[in-house]
Amino acid sequence: xxxxxxxxxxxxxxxxxxxxxxxxxxxxxxxxxxxxxxxxxxxxxxxxxxxxxxxxxxxxxxxxxxxxxxxxxxxxxxxxxxxxxxxxxxxxxxxxxxxxxxxxxxxxxxxxxxxxxxxxxxxxxxxxxxxxxxxxxxxxxxxxxxxxxxxxxxxxxxxxxxxxxxxxxxxxxxxxxxxxxx
Numbered sequence: 001x002x003x004x005x006x007x008x009x010x011x012x013x014x015x016x017x018x019x020x021x022x023x024x025x026x027x028x029x030x031x032x033x034x035x036x037x038x039x040x041x042x043x044x045x046x047x048x049x050x051x052x053x054x055x056x057x058x059x060x061x062x063x064x065x066x067x068x069x070x071x072x073x074x075x076x077x078x079x080x081x082x083x084x085x086x087x088x089x090x091x092x093x094x095x096x097x098x099x100x101x102x103x104x105x106x107x108x109x110x111x112x113x114x115x116x117x118x119x120x121x122x123x124x125x126x127x128x129x130x131x132x133x134x135x136x137x138x139x140x141x142x143x144x145x146x147x148x149x150x151x152x153x154x155x156x157x158x159x160x161x162x163x164x165x166x167x168x169x170x171x172x173x174x175x176x177x178x179x180x181x182x
Contacts, residue, residue, distance in 0.1 A: 025054045025140045030175030036166040045070040052175050059103025063096040091122045121153040140177040
């Protein structure tokens with residue numbers, strides 16, 4: 001390879017890395033789903049209107065979703081979820097504000113990551129840490145799972161249906177974030 005070609009590759013990689021490290025990435029249609037398994041019943045719901053922003057310089061991440069945007073197979077489940085358990089009119093959003101740990105060291109196309117921050121559900125904010133997978137090229141793909149204990153966020157489950165809803169809910173996230181353009 002000629003010196004000119006080597007310099008071109010080095011300059012291009014410098015430009016790509018510099019450009020990546022100074023951008024914000026956003027999605028308005030990220031997906032978060034949850035799954036509750038008990039011997040009595042499985043409950044699933046999906047929200048495809050999740051807003052997420054990553055600052056590629058710092059690894060800061062903010063995620064926000066409307067609780068009422070979770071869709072269930074049964075309309076009655078959705079109604080009970082919003083009115084009785086989540087009180088969506090009173091607590092319309094869930095948010096996460098945190099940071100991807102060691103973000104500046106991510107140099108591979110695909111990387112396992114640790115995310116730490118504050119998760120707010122029903123007005124209750126708790127520190128959480130969870131694992132995920134991170135892919136980057138011109139976009140950022142973020143996906144993974146974590147568990148939420150219902151009692152931690154003061155979600156009250158009436159005794160009559162307590163055997164239908166798991167004490168710990170599995171949450172999956174899958175988001176494709178693109179460079180933010182003003």
